[in-house]
Amino acid sequence: MALHVHGHGSRLAAAAWAWLAVSMMASLASARFIVEKNSVKVLSPRSLRGHHEAAIANYGIPEYGGTLTGVVLYPEDPKLATGCGPFGDKKFRSPSGRPVVLLVDRGGCYFALKTWNAQLAGAAAVLVADSADEPLLTMDSPEDETPDMAFLANITVPSALVTKRFGDALRRAASPSSGGSGEEVVVRLDWRESMPHPDKRVEYEFWTNSNDECGPRCDEQAAFVRAFRGHAQLLEKGGYALFTPHYITWFCPDAFLDTPQCKAQCINRGRYCVPDPDRDLAAGYDGKDVVVENLRQLCVHRVANASSRPWVWWDYVADYHLRCSMKENKYTRRCAEDVVRSLGLPMDMIDKCMGDPDADAENDVLKTEQIVQVGHGTRGDVTILPTLVINNVQYRGKLESTAVLKAICAGFKETTEPHVCLTPDMETDECLDNNGGCWRDEKTNITACKDTYRGRICQCPVVGGVQYQGDGYTECKAVGPGRCAMGNGGCWTETRNGKTLSACSGSDLSGCKCPPGFKGDGFHCQDVDECSEKLACSCPHCSCKNNWGGFDCKCGGGLMYIKSEDTCIAKNMSAFGWLVTALVVSCLAGAGVAGYVFYKYRLRRYMDSEIMAIMAQYMPLDSQHNENQPLRTQETQQA
Structure with missing residues (x-):
């Protein structure tokens, strides 16, 4: 929770707000937190044989429903005993070739960093030995994740905390320098009873938040919903699982109801509160905006469940995160309504479920959330986000779709696991129902809905080499060459x-x-009505008639319309006009006759003489024939 005192508030106001924060968080301090455990059975040496408990870490991927048998190794170099530093090029290998279970000491750095360094060094699992005689606790990832903690998302090996007494015994047995026998220390990590599996249906809950500005934890939740919804919808549609979403809220003590902090972070007169998203009460969205959206998402599930489509909650949450981001200033009711409509849900029923957030009264939906937040039976109180509860047991480990699916599948009674637990290849066919809430061109039936085993995505397609662009939900349009052939672009x-x-x-x-x-x-x-808007045919004596895509213009008084000049000219000219025209025509005719005469007599005679001169070189004319005839006869006779 963000603590802010703005303006020139006195020390008393600051102290009061600090007391408010303590009061609101008091329930967390006294919460009944359950440490989830798995079993560690020592197979050898004989002197250590037996079963021991270990606390499952809240990161990495526990092998729910399975076991792992390996050899315990302990770093020989005391400087590496805590696992806080990288092991360099060293790769841990057991003499027998079994997987390595690396034992490290508690202290010196984050638990998760120890596991990461061990994973890089080849360990298949990690056991952390406690440094004090105390009850087991849950090893969690750091609250404030900094950029240098990107490795958290890549931890895939399981890890657990063991008691100091058991850790000391393992250390002595695995270290020859500590008097060990030199015999391999073989253990079996067993998660088969960590997840109850009483029958053929699994009941699970996801405690989450609609806030998208709380850093890596919020990003982790959003990524999980997108990746797991395909699995979840198959489990629910087949009746294999019963899913319920939940949201954590706090209340504001009566003494602080009128403070700016409670007014900005609570609804229903301080009864339901969440922290300010950006930790700045004077800027951005307030905590009460988050409470309202959390309430809306709860009602989306209730209304969808009433219509026998409870799995629609996964689509709503995934789409709302993508379309209604706080960073884009779209975290609004209007954006939520667009998502609701795209999924075919009745907004009026959701509004009725939500009630009035401004009323000084209890809200039945959020009141129920605060009641079930308190642990019951074998389940402890829900105090951290996100939390997954499977068969009334809090899941520990990385919030990743494959890991969570494995944990859920471990909750089915043996031999009753559904097909989704037996193969990763599956199709949800969400596009067949209301087109998945995505964009679709009704004329061409081109759709942005694409089905994947993780659930449908709304992505503008490429059809016939033509790319469509848009948000995939409400709009896609063809761009580039050839677009006019695809639904007229x-x-x-x-x-x-x-x-x-x-x-x-x-x-x-x-x-x-x-x-x-x-x-x-x-x-x-x-x-466009060119006539009424005087865009054409506006000249005197013009008569305009509009038609589709154009107009017809006529001139009165025997005039003729010239469209290019938007004017009328006379068809009948005056006597003077005719005289001028006659003179022009006479001049043109005279020029034509003169040209013809010139061609006929002068130019023609010149051309004829030229032609005759040319022909004389190749053909004997009559005069030439008469002069040469005696000579030709004489030559013939002599021959």
């Missing part, structure tokens, strides 16, 4: 009287522009 088009016009242009690779004679945004185009 999403642009306006209409056909009348056999004439088709379109706002899609091949030269414009993304936009839509109404054609000439129309106005609009390209998605909706209306015919």
